[in-house]
Amino acid sequence: MPFPPLLFRPVVTMASAKAYMSNIVRIESLGYSYPPLDANDQPEWVLRDINLEVSEGEFVSIMGATGVGKTTLCMALNGIVPQSTGGIIRGNVIVDGFNTKRHPVADLAQRVGVVFQEPETQLFNVSVEAEVAFGLESLGVPRVEIANQVTWALSVVGMSEFRERSPFKLSGGQKQRVAIASILAMSPKILVLDEPTASLDPLGKTEVFSIVRELRQQRGMTIIMVEHESERIAEFSDRVIVLSDGSAKIVDTPANVFSRATEMQALGLSVPQVSELAHRLNRRNNTNYVFTQFEETYLALTENARPDSRSST
């Protein structure tokens, strides 16, 4: 099913549409410093020089050590940084053709939705329905249109039967699904998720990941997700961005990123166990294995272990 028509998006001319069709997100030399505690302090650049282009429909994961600026980068994608946080920004963030410096957060929310780590902090209405309707209500969207959007968004996340329920009486995974629905109701093309499963149990994690996968595969959404679990990243992502020292230090496919096991570990980041296994086998046996997922590892190793495969080479 395609996205419902978006009645509230300003008209975009063909010429400007062409300019951003391929790169739906463009980050150019982004630097950002939160406001210093003391006005006389020098700015501390959390983000120093981020350059990144994300294609429409791409799934990009962001990794980086604690405090490296992952959440700050997510907030820069929908204009919260710097519009709500203040501070100093340099460079540009352009999402779906809109420069985040020049458009209010409410306008940007219709193009890029951000889901944060703790579902509790994102829910504050009395019912699931009110929660999902909230963003559209604040834009003054007609009631019938809101009801349709809410019905659609709740069905996408499999929460239709919880419409009347208080969000606070849901499990962690269900809360996060409602948080995602409230973002989807605004029909953004880009979904940014900041460690959306960090506080969830394994079932909740699986629920959220399968919704994100479906949004990407069935609906062509562009996904940017901060995540620590390298196995999940390997399973879902087209590209991985490794943030370090305020810039995108590595930008590559999961296979290429996770084959740099030593470098990743030096940055305090994990790689899938099978990538670590490939790294060790390569060092010991002078092989060139690149593994990121269990199945391919099993197939490669069992194939090589077969007596007839040895004799045929």
Ligand SMILES: Nc1ncnc2c1ncn2[C@@H]1O[C@H](COP(=O)(O)OP(=O)(O)OP(=O)(O)O)[C@@H](O)[C@H]1O
């Ligand atoms: N509102 C704020 N004011 C001042 N400094 C802040 C503020 N929010 C975050 N910081 C600082 O900016 C840096 C980056 O924080 P951020 O939350 O973006 O990192 P992160 O990579 O998301 O960390 P984590 O892995 O813990 O989620 C940290 O040094 C943090 O202390």
Ligand SMILES: [Mg+2]
């Ligand atoms: Mg964070």
